[in-house]
Amino acid sequence: VLLLKIRATRSCRGISLKTQELYALVFICRYLDLFYSYISLYNTVMKVTYLATAFSIVRYMRFDKVVRQTYDKEQDTFRYIFLIAPCALLALVLNHRFSPTEVLWTFSIYLEAVAILPQLVLMQRTQNIDNLTANYVALLGAYRGFYILNWIYRFATEKHYRQWIVWISGVAQTALYADFFYYYALCWKANQRLQLPA
């Protein structure tokens, strides 16, 4: 959806480069297992797709002659360190196994949960949030939100399915969207363009 917006409108107005770069980092840290484990063709294709789209978005926003001029750097002020440092620290302390790949994987789970924050802050400052941006954020929130239903189903049907770190992070991630979803639903019902209160 986001690539569609960027390519169709030649603009990344209202999109946080910080959030996009954090997602790229999340995917790098999480999908290192592409090199040493295989689950299914679907799984591999989706991992490569996420990596490719994340890097493509960052490339457009940073280097495309036209698109990069529409990036509002002054408004996108969230500091990386405030998200990366706590997640890194937490991953070093709270993990299933103290190995490089496991800690990086855990770090990616924690970082994904909060990576949307720069985007949410930027949207609060944006007067006219375009529909594609609003829909993109809603889909991103719904994506992890729907996992919760899947986790409940798998917990009930699979014997050794316990992933506390993933579950708690996923619920926290979805909770961060609660406020956004509330206003998204209100505006959708009223058939109005999304506006977030300052």
Added chain:
Amino acid sequence: EDETGSKDEL
């Protein structure tokens, strides 16, 4: 035994 199980989610 890896107690996290197989990481089959994205």
